[in-house]
Amino acid sequence: MICIFGGAFDPPHKEHIRIAKEVKEEFAFDNVVFLPSGNSPHKSLQTSFDTRVEMLSKALDGAFPIDSIENTFSERAYSYKVLPLLKEKYGDITFLIGGDSLLALDRWRYPEEILKVCSLTVVPRGSDDLADLKRVAADCMRRYGGTILLSEKVRGENVSSTVVRAKVELGLDIPETSSAVQDVIAKRDLYHNYASYVTKVRSMLGEERWRHTCGVVLAGLKINENVGLPFEKVFLACLLHDCMKEARFIHRGVPEDAIGTKVLHAFNGAEEAKIGFGITDEEIVDAIRYHTTGRAGMTALDKLVYTADMVEEVTRTFSGVEALRKAAYADLDEGFRLCIKSSYESLKKRNIPIYYLTVDCFNAYCNKE
Numbered sequence: 001m002i003c004i005f006g007g008a009f010d011p012p013h014k015e016h017i018r019i020a021k022e023v024k025e026e027f028a029f030d031n032v033v034f035l036p037s038g039n040s041p042h043k044s045l046q047t048s049f050d051t052r053v054e055m056l057s058k059a060l061d062g063a064f065p066i067d068s069i070e071n072t073f074s075e076r077a078y079s080y081k082v083l084p085l086l087k088e089k090y091g092d093i094t095f096l097i098g099g100d101s102l103l104a105l106d107r108w109r110y111p112e113e114i115l116k117v118c119s120l121t122v123v124p125r126g127s128d129d130l131a132d133l134k135r136v137a138a139d140c141m142r143r144y145g146g147t148i149l150l151s152e153k154v155r156g157e158n159v160s161s162t163v164v165r166a167k168v169e170l171g172l173d174i175p176e177t178s179s180a181v182q183d184v185i186a187k188r189d190l191y192h193n194y195a196s197y198v199t200k201v202r203s204m205l206g207e208e209r210w211r212h213t214c215g216v217v218l219a220g221l222k223i224n225e226n227v228g229l230p231f232e233k234v235f236l237a238c239l240l241h242d243c244m245k246e247a248r249f250i251h252r253g254v255p256e257d258a259i260g261t262k263v264l265h266a267f268n269g270a271e272e273a274k275i276g277f278g279i280t281d282e283e284i285v286d287a288i289r290y291h292t293t294g295r296a297g298m299t300a301l302d303k304l305v306y307t308a309d310m311v312e313e314v315t316r317t318f319s320g321v322e323a324l325r326k327a328a329y330a331d332l333d334e335g336f337r338l339c340i341k342s343s344y345e346s347l348k349k350r351n352i353p354i355y356y357l358t359v360d361c362f363n364a365y366c367n368k369e
């Protein structure tokens, strides 16, 4: 039995290889074949197929083969189209998927066709509940037929290629990848799509606040794994959220009653995002504007930046942060609600005047209990 391991591998990280080695051993597969996904015609920032294969072959270093069949598709290479071709080529195959993909199987194209061609082998992610996945797998087999195997020994740790790309954008180290992959990233200057924004924000902030900002970007992207907002919105809103925290000037358009208070930098930052950084996406501007006060009617991006700002892993160490972080990574709405509640109550306890938008926000999300 050959196990097919599909993915964008943009870039491949050490977790991919560990998982391949461990499932091969657990299920005694004859081999694991890596299947890099074809480039989507509509994703302009995507790394080219050849570059991803170059990184993957360096990462694998001959340990596992790569199949480039998806590069021959001019349209989107859906699994139900690719897997029959792979079955012809390799004989008995199983398709490796993460726990998240199993939970979304009913949204795949023709799952029953896929399960006719091959079995699925599921590797739970760090936060997945094994009993839950077992139930879903049994339910899917009843509905679609076929076989779904669940790994009992292997678990995907929370490493994501998206976070690795963001780290490169921010100029941070990427120990999640091998040095051979890092060489390709450097040589081909990959993942530097926001260099001018990064350089400018960095120049506006002291070292400690820059570290906090990087933490907010990474926490924001981690929260976004369950939310699915576009990378660019999350990355830029988080990157710019505190850009005016150390500024000495005040933009026009900032509310009078914010001047001289702790919430000024959020309103000032929203204006700076438009004027200084040329951001025209109102959703990004609003997420910056309301990241300190909140408001009633928060968008998903507003909530995400507010929450990431509070729970980021680099500089936030206040008591209770662990529980807030855990909630935020599992479910943004609940994580956000707990964050606004905790910060409102802490302001109240310390007798600090509370800005009216924060009161609105608390009333909208927490006062129903």
Ligand SMILES: [Fe+2]
Pocket: 241, 242, 245, 265, 266, 291, 292, 309
């Ligand atoms: Fe802030």
Ligand SMILES: [Fe+2]
Pocket: 212, 216, 241, 242, 309
């Ligand atoms: Fe912040």
